[in-house]
Amino acid sequence: MDNAEDIFATAAAWAAEGETVAIATVTETWGSSPRPAGSRMAITKSGRIAGSVSGGCIEGAVADAAQSVMQTHAPKLLDFGVTNEMAWEVGLACGGKVKVFVEPLT
Amino acid sequence: MNLTTLHALQQAQSARRPVAFAKNLSDGAELLLPDDAAPENLNEAAKTALAADKTGTHTIGNESWFIEARNPPPRLILIGAVHIAQALVPLATLTGFEVVLVDPRTAFGNQDRFPGAKIINDWPDDAIKTLRPEIRTAVVTLTHDPKLDDPALDEALKSDAFYLGALGSRKTHAARLARLAALGHSPETLSRIYGPVGLNIGAVTAPEIALSIIAELVSTRRGPK
Structure with missing residues (x-):
């Protein structure tokens, strides 16, 4: 574990403030994906975002998915990459592939 | 993720105690490993991940598990x-x-x-x-x-x-x-x-x-x- 940025501390602080929080985690990568498995992002219903799961190319789509996860309370496993452009509109410019697990903090 | 799990992960981190965070990607179940109460094959996967300092997804007993090696920071x-x-x-x-x-x-x-x-x-x-x-x-x-x-x-x-x-x-x-x-x-x-x-x-x-x-x-x- 080498992430200098402590997403868990941020997520815990937001939850303590009464925010609804979702956590997105890179669970698997192939090819030249910019952030390794274990990279995380925290998202609140009110729109706050911390951390990252890519070089910036898919954060928007992950934040959108997090909003729906916070509504339904059902976790989602998202697939991003060149071969999945049909499933998700966002691809990775670097040609890598990542899977991102999005879940509510409960 | 449960807040209880999150706090346990933070505690391990501040005590510089290595733990593996395991997440079942189909049903969302989560565990901190190694744990005597956990299935043997999960504990094995956790130990291997910590030793290699490798985080990723594994198929264990027909299920997809995300296993994250959380070794103490340098x-x-x-x-x-x-x-x-x-x-x-x-x-x-x-x-x-x-x-x-x-x-x-x-x-x-x-x-x-x-x-x-x-x-x-x-x-x-x-x-x-x-x-x-x-x-x-x-x-x-x-x-x-x-x-x-x-x-x-x-x-x-x-x-x-x-x-x-x-x-x-x-x-x-x-x-x-x-x-x-x-x-x-x-x-x-x-x-x-x-x-x-x-x-x-x-x-x-x-x-x-x-x-x-x-x-x-x-x-x-x-x-x-």
């Missing part, structure tokens, strides 16, 4: 709360190191000069004995004072620290190596010390020297072997 022990340390502490922290500053001189090692830093006002050899550097720890001496630097290096050379560095010119370093050799360290053991410390980038100012030290630390951890 640690940097600095001997000497000197001017260069004032640049090195924030830069090392930003790079992801947990920094411990050792200086028995409270006029140097204090919260005024190093707001928020973890400071131990102890003799360096005693501090090193207490902190017990392991393979995720680096030790860098910065005082130029043999009374402080030498005992720290003497003790650190007996540890598994992945990096030992000593600030000082080539001449200072040669004299230092001679003193440490007289304490019984072999030339092979002494070759573990990077001195003069830092990558040679022509650093002049304190922040530049700090940068060269961090660059050498990163290169030692991650660079081509």
